[in-house]
Amino acid sequence: MTLANARAMVPNLAVAPATPERDEDRRRMLADWCGRFSPWCALDDGDGIRLEITGVAHLFGGEEKMLSLMLAKFQKMRITAQFGLTDTPAVAWAAARFAGQEIMIVPPGAGTAFMADLPVRALRLDEKTVAGLEKVGLRKVSDLYDLPRAPLELRFGRQLLSRLDQVSGQEAEPISPLRPAAAFRTRLSWPDPIGLLSDIEAAADELAVALCRQLERHGKGARRLELALYRADGEVIHITFGTSAPSRDARHMIRLLGEKLPDIDIGFGVDAMIFSALETAPQQMHQSGFVSMQKAEASGSAADGQQAFSQLVDRLASRIGAGHVFRLVPFDSHDPERAFAVVPAMTPPVNGRWPARQPRPVRLLPVPERMKMMFEGPRPARYAWRQEEGGVSALEGPERISPEWWRLALETRDYFRLEAASGQRFWIFAAPSVRGAKPLRDQQWYMHGFFG
């Protein structure tokens, strides 16, 4: 029907342009939101969402109760939904769409019988195959059950047989979840949304303790954690954070989380929270609890100190940014800008002294800056840089630093130590364009660093 025809029939028809992209985004968001029911959620073919609920239905009081709960939640969000549940995805797909009721639970093993009376379209086939089947009079799914397989495949393609096998459960159809399912997760939910930050913090606390208990049972510590907050309006907020060393110290997790919680937008409230350990690593049994009790004592063993240090690094990294918490270690290069390496704070100790070559400045400008040198005859007399200006007391050098030969883009530099009459010691360089061809006074000078 064209829009003009429709308008002729219903004069006050509300019209809105189709927005497939937004619908798709919304479906993805909803699928994400379904993570509160099961860790295995995926987008289904077409217009649905698929959940694997093996082993989680009991959390909601059984399959039927779980589905009614989901239905109620969707209705609250003003979304019309139909649910199909059974032991194979292919039958569940049809049950949700062709049963004509809001909730359809097909008992295990009854899939073939349930499908028998449905139209062939219920097999999730493309339009061309459906049209082809109908043309030869195969309208119901049961019409296909007893036909020989070889001619069917020859005429309608591999997909049809595959679908039939999926209905009977002979062919598996694994789910590929939107988000990786965490091995360790704890969840809390409430019949009515909670909106106070203090309530959410208390809930996070409870979840963290439960999660740490799980981790402890398996001798694991968490490296990456995620707190998912399920908002009542269908949005999900994921807070992900990492630890620099495996941890199952609930207090530590809460402190890391505490930096981020106040920033989130709770909207109209949150009615479920899931705390999961996305990545874990083995951790010895004795540490949790025991150490946190002793932490107050400064004189702990080396392991305690290590743990206190890694927890501090995590705290700093969560507020300042992991890239801004680091160590500087010696790196063997003559290029002054590469004579050190920035390594993560938790890197094991390196063989550590700074090479005692030539004196080096304690502060280095990120980019060398142009400066002026004034000469009296061959002797440097004054310098000027930014707003500073002064007499030269001594100029020591040069120390020629050539870039490694494979880094051709860089020029050779002649570094000098400039001692100002007022005492400052600068690290400056001249960039000789032709080797030693120009006298010092005609060269371009750059300020690069400051000695302590």
Add this chain to the structure above:
Amino acid sequence: MTKHVLQKLRSDIRRLDHTALSGRAEADVIPFGAPAVDRSLPWGGLPRGALHEIGTPPKAAPSFFASAAGFAAALLARSVAPSGMAIWCQNRRRARRYGQIYGPGLAPYGLDPNRLLMVNAESDADVLWVMEEGLRSSAIQAVLGEVAGLDLTASRRLQLAAEKSGSTAFLLRGPEGAAGNNAALTRWHVRPFILPQEVDKTGAEQVTGWQVALWRCRGGGPAEWKVMWKDEAFYCHMAGAMADRLPAAAVC
């Protein structure tokens, strides 16, 4: 009788004022190793578990900042045990303007790269937060933060955190900051100073001269010295030509 009461009151005041730290165990003090300096500090050195401020003299050129940084690095290195960790926290914006800490340049100060945690914070508020976190952690023995300046409240917080943990806090005042009033136990002005030619520089890779003024010290008077830093040790510089220009009390 009156005299007795007065004496008691005086000693009470001293105790309350954190200045009666002279009775502290030796481990609680970082000695300079230069007798003249240690003698003028009421504690016989720089007390741990306290906040110390290091900056440049008023109206000094911004390039003096590196000297203050060098002096601070020397003190930071001395305040951590061989197995302890220290934090150096810079402000990213200030580091872009006045240079960032350059690893190889830390060599003369004896700061082991494995024992120094660097933090580049976005703002001075974050720098102070990092310092406080560091002071609270049992893994850290000393923290150094670069900020423009510090008000009374913020400095009291740091001073209290340092007292509570026994870790030492150093505040490196940036060149753009002003020296307001704060609760640091000692406050220093550092400027570079040209060592005379006759100074024995043999054997050392780098010899540095600083003119150091202790301009505020709870329980002690102001004093000024010319010191030399060589082979990770302080020496009071004494040269005939220089001595007569210094106030008599400060000549070592």
